[in-house]
Amino acid sequence: MKNIPVITVSGKTLAETYEAALINLYEKGTRFKTQYDKPGDPLSIDCTMNMTIEEPETDPVIHMAFPGGIDDLKEYVLELKGYKDHWVKNINDEKDTRWEYTYHGRIKNYGVWKELQEGESVEVGPFKVDQIEGVINKISKQPFTRQAQMITWMPILTSTVTTHPVCNRCGTAFWKTKKGFTGSTATSVSEVTTPGEQVL
Amino acid sequence: MNMFGFIQFNKEVIAAGVAEKTGKTVKLGRLNWQADSYHIYGKDIQAAKERLFNRVADMPFEERTMPFNDPFIRDMYDAAEPAVIAKIKIFDERH
Numbered sequence: 144m145k146n147i148p149v150i151t152v153s154g155k156t157l158a159e160t161y162e163a164a165l166i167n168l169y170e171k172g173t174r175f176k177t178q179y180d181k182p183g184d185p186l187s188i189d190c191t192m193n194m195t196i197e198e199p200e201t202d203p204v205i206h207m208a209f210p211g212g213i214d215d216l217k218e219y220v221l222e223l224k225g226y227k228d229h230w231v232k233n234i235n236d237e238k239d240t241r242w243e244y245t246y247h248g249r250i251k252n253y254g255v256w257k258e259l260q261e262g263e264s265v266e267v268g269p270f271k272v273d274q275i276e277g278v279i280n281k282i283s284k285q286p287f288t289r290q291a292q293m294i295t296w297m298p299i300l301t302s303t304v305t306t307h308p309v310c311n312r313c314g315t316a317f318w319k320t321k322k323g324f325t326g327s328t329a330t331s332v333s334e335v336t337t338p339g340e341q342v343l
Numbered sequence: 344m345n346m347f348g349f350i351q352f353n354k355e356v357i358a359a360g361v362a363e364k365t366g367k368t369v370k371l372g373r374l375n376w377q378a379d380s381y382h383i384y385g386k387d388i389q390a391a392k393e394r395l396f397n398r399v400a401d402m403p404f405e406e407r408t409m410p411f412n413d414p415f416i417r418d419m420y421d422a423a424e425p426a427v428i429a430k431i432k433i434f435d436e437r438h
Contacts (some may be wrong), residue, residue: 152378157346161396168381169396177384182385185385192381196374203408205416209393210344213416214423219344221427223352241438279360290437313349319418 147173153195158203160196165208168192223247233259235304243305249295250274250313256300269299346376 150167154160167190172323209216221227225247232239236259255268274293281291293313352373358369371402398407409416 150381157350159404161346162399162404162407164381165391165395168383169391172382172419177382185388187382187385188388189380189382192376192378194346194376194378196346196350196376199371199374200354200412202372202410202412203405204347204411205409206348206408207407208391210349213419214426216344216347217420217423218407218427218430219348220355221347221349223425224356226428226431230438275356275360278357282357283364303400313353 145173147189147191149171149191151193152194153197155197156198156201157196158206161206162195163206164192164194224238225251228252231257233257233264234300235259244295244297246295249297250293253294253297256297346374350374 149188150164150171152160152163152167154163159210168188171187172190172194174188176184177189202229205213205216215299223246226246227242228245228251231245232241232243234243234256239259251273253272253274254270255266256263256269259265277290278293281288291307295312353374354371358371361367362369395407411417411420
């Protein structure tokens with residue numbers, strides 16, 4: 144039985160690590176036909192990838208193989224900060240062509256979605272959790288907590304929507320400082336997990 | 344794109360939030376990123392070769408990358424915000 148390879152890469156910077164991950168994927172990844180490939184397409188390349196970027200803020204941060212340009216990076220960061228949250232559709236309206244979710248919407252208002260009821264867009268859901276506020280409060284109170292986690296996957300919507308978040312967990316596992324945990328400089332240590340990620 | 348975005352999100356939202364709440368300077372430490380399926384679709388492989396794989400042997404690493412902390416690059420990045428906001432408004436008007 145041929146398994147999908149598990150590849151581990153690490154590097155000092157984002158650009159270095161990103162490139163190493165892609166080259167390793169290209170050289171060691173498995174080739175197979177996915178459900179998204181059309182007849183005649185070359186086989187897709189896949190692996191399970193674990194990447195560690197030691198210094199995420201250190202240059203070079205940007206790799207020229209990133210999709211898009213500088214303005215696209217800015218647009219994506221603004222999207223992650225909530226600038227497109229109002230683009231999310233009423234989930235029960237088949238004519239609504241807007242997005243099914245945003246990452247920021249899922250982590251800022253986890254548990255709710257919008258539905259069209261008697262012509263009005265109404266927020267519904269079993270509960271609403273501001274995970275950003277929760278994580279900031281957790282870390283501020285207990286810097287080395289393992290409980291500072293944010294998730295985007297909403298199982299209750301699995302059968303309702305057609306697209307699902309690629310990044311489904313962001314954890315800031317613990318924060319350490321130059322002087323134990325009481326110094327003036329804190330460093331975050333964070334993880335992101337994704338079930339599937341198209342990388343180029 | 345995702346990794347770049349979440350690094351900036353961690354810095355500008357989470358770390359900044361903790362810094363504001365605690366009064367401490369907060370810097371980002373290592374990021375670990377786990378992708379269960381890290382893939383390039385078959386239709387995109389030729390473009391991937393042209394953008395990266397065929398360039399690695401001949402192009403220096405410095406030319407394959409860009410310093411985000413360079414003032415000129417950072418100015419370009421910051422200057423993009425009004426155009427992005429305008430783009431969002433256009434989408435709003437059409438939907």
